[in-house]
Amino acid sequence: MSLPPGFLEELRTRTSLSGVVGRKVIWDPRKSNPGRGDMWAPCPFHEEKTASFHVDDRKGFYYCFGCQAKGDAISFLRETENMEFMEAVRALASDAGMTVPENSPQERERAERRNTLTDVMEEAVRFFRRQLSGGGAAAARAYLERRGLDPAALESFEIGFAPNGRQVLQQHLAGKGISFDQMAAAGLARSPQDGRGSPYDVFRDRIIFPIRDPRGRCIAFGGRAMAADAQAKYLNSPDTDLFDKSRTLYNHGPARTASGKDHPLVVAEGYMDVIALCRAGFEGAVAPLGTAVTEHHLQMLWRMSPEPILALDGDTAGVRAAMRVIDRALPLLEAGRGLRFCLLPQGKDPDDLIRAQGRDAMQTALDSARPMIDLLWRRETEGKSFDSPDRRATLDARLQQLVGQIPDKTVQHHYRTALRDLQWQAFRPPRKTRAAFKADPKPVPSSSTRNSLLAGSDGRTEIALREAVILATVISTPEALDEVADTLAEMSFTGPDHQRILDAVLMWHMRQENDLRAQVLGAVGPQCLEKLFTQGHVAVAPAVRAPGNLEIAEMCLSEELTKLQSRAGLAHEMREAVESPQAIPADRLAWRLAKASEARNQADRSTLDDRTEYDTGANGAKLNRDEKEAFGKLLDRISFSKPKRG
Incomplete structure (x- = not known):
């Protein structure tokens, strides 16, 4: 068809x-x-x-x-x-969001009418522009001058004036051969609803702002009333065949061009804000038209920029508007799409701020724009008390419900992680005042740990066992969490079920509800917890054999965390050397590997007496099978890459 x-x-x-x-x-x-x-x-x-x-x-x-x-x-x-x-x-x-029309005579007529209406709108633009220079627009010109709009700005944005007459525009358009039906279809004139009286112009005694689509066609007008007692200070054209306010942005076309030149895309609230931003050099400025930001607006914004900035008034209404945008944006988020919010000083909009303090003040405000998650957290927590477990649980359920609306699972995961961090920062208990926590204690190893599972394990198994000791220690002595919770929150455990246990431990520490062991038991189940504590290396650990002994627990945690970190450092150096062997000079690579191995050796000194079948390097660093093999390959590369002399 x-x-x-x-x-x-x-x-x-x-x-x-x-x-x-x-x-x-x-x-x-x-x-x-x-x-x-x-x-x-x-x-x-x-x-x-x-x-x-x-x-x-x-x-x-x-x-x-x-x-x-x-x-x-x-x-x-x-x-x-x-x-x-x-x-x-x-x-x-x-x-x-469009309906495919049938190719009927009515549809053909509607398409032709749309083309005709664009001609009608352009004639109205010319009429309003001429009226601004007339005698009846003196007050309008004075107002625009007070707002800082010079002739160049008036020309650039095609600002005009609608005279204070009931049928002035109608008479002009009729003289151009335009019928009243066409004027009404374009949203320029209407008849009284009660059928009494003559038709009247929609825009009267108002400063006029033409509204154009991305292709530059005038599809509507906005009018700012000059009379203080006007019913509406700002008035937009009604929805027509040309204009749908939920799908239209003021200054869309020029802003799209500016955004393509790496200008920030700034969403303001009105015409004057957009004009002020553009004249200050922020040419990627747009505004919705008589409506809040809609889902269609968000899609249009993301086509122009992956992270638009909403510059909203700093008053209560501005904050409420920001919160409404958050609810509309959450179900639409995906990787590469985001929003930032620039909340201006109380009672200031972009136009006020620029005229009062200049462009630099606006730039500073935009630079300090906050990500959407910050406002989401503020909305759900500001002015509320979370002094009881049930209130914190209610907040947690609410946040999970909101984040669950995000369709992209990767984005959803990062939002959950960020909100968990915010909860942790807000609700973690104050640390107890104790003697300084030693960074590198050197406890004497127990003889029962000799020839343990660590002797003869590969690197992955050893890391998993050390993670198990850390988890069993904090479960046995929860008070020890105060000093290491921040460090643990930044780590990712790799052993079986270890990350699940760690998450449960950190959540308990944040809420301080019930018993820690009961919290972990409920999160991971009895079999998982029993498996953790029945491992041979865990069962003989001093901190597990002496539950509640804070000093032993802290010494054990310090030692195990130091060892994990030293192994992570050595693994990083080895991985970098393997992935980019030519990017690092041979002598520098050898030095870095030696230093990382030395750090590992330093961390292991408390257990160096536990001899294993593995070799000890020239610097005394004990290597497991995985490390020994990888280290040998790297030394071969270093030797091979050395330049020949003479």
């Missing part, structure tokens, strides 16, 4: 080609520029390793420099999904 004229053009305007293509490809971050809608990826139509497939999101076309495939969103779906033309159109229309 054929479609009415203009429908496909509107569909392409509302569709993000990069969003459609992005379901099939992985973008090359080195070549792609999301702000400019300039995206590159390996071609989905032929096998290749280089990113020769180019998507121009603004023009809505793709092209492969390898196989010469080209087209738009419709052709992409047809090629990759094997869809028929109308099937692809319906799929895209569904995503864009």
Whole structure:
């Protein structure tokens, strides 16, 4: 079937080609520029390793420099999904919130009417512009001058004036051959609802701001009342065939261009804020029109920038607006999409701040914009008391419910982790005042630990056993957590079920509810806990054999953590040497490996008397099987890479 004229053009305007293509490809971050809608990826139509497939999101076309495939969103779906033309159109229309029209005479008439309405709107723009220089607009010109708008700004933003007459615009448009029905369809005139009296102009005695779509077509107007007793200070055009306020942003087209040039994308609340921001050099400024930021607005913003900044008034209304945006954004978040919030000083909007303190003050405010998770935490905790376990549990359940709305599991995981850290910082108990915790105690090893499982284990097993000793120690003596909780919170355990146990331990320390062992038991189950404590190396550990002895527990934790950290350092050096052997000079590589091995040796001194079958290096560092093999390979590389002399 054929479609009415203009429908496909509107569909392409509302569709993000990069969003459609992005379901099939992985973008090359080195070549792609999301702000400019300039995206590159390996071609989905032929096998290749280089990113020769180019998507121009603004023009809505793709092209492969390898196989010469080209087209738009419709052709992409047809090629990759094997869809028929109308099937692809319906799929895209569904995503864009559009209804595919039937090719009826009524639809053809509607498409023609849309084209006519754009001509009507442009004639109205010219009329309002001329009126601003007339005698009846003296007060409007004075107001604009007080707001700091010079003739260049008035010209750039096409600001005009609607005279205070009931039918002034109607008479002008009628003289151009435009009917009242066309004026009404464009949102410029209307008849009284009660049917009494004559039709009237929608905009009267107002400063006029033309509203254009991304393609530059005037689709609506905004008007600022000059009369103090006007019903509405700001008035926008009603929704028409051209204008849908939930899908429109003021200054969209110029802001998209500026964002593509690496200007920050700033979302303000009104026309004057956008104009002030643009004149101060923040050209990537937009504003919603008479409505809160909608889901459609967010999608449009993310097409221009991965992390728009919402610059909201610092009053209560501004904060409430920010909170509403958070609720709309959570179900839409995915990797590469975020929001930052710039809360301005109390009672200030961007226009006020720039006129009072200048561009630098606005730049400082934007630089200090906070990520969305900070405001989410503030909303859920500010002014509330969490002095009891049930209140903290209620907060935890609420946060989990909110984060659960995020569809992207990776983003959801990072939000959960960040909120857990915020809870930890807010609710962890104050540390007890005790003698300074020694960083490197040297307890005498117990004879019962000789020839333990550590002797003869590979690196992974040894790390898992040391993790087990740490966990068993803090469960046996919970008071020892006060000194090491921060360190443990930054670690990731790798042994079987160890991370689950660690999470339960840290959650208990944050809440201080019930008994620690009971908390862990409820989180991981009796079999997991029994397995932890029945390991031979754990059962003979002094801190486990003397539960509640804080001094022994702290010494044990210090020793085990030091050993884990020294092994992590050695592993890092060895991994870097293997992955980038040519990037590090041979002598420097040997020195770094020796120092890391020496640190490991220093950490192991308390157990060096426990001889094993493994070799001891020249510096005395004891190596397990994995380390010995890897170290030998690295020494071979170092020897091989030394330049020959003479």
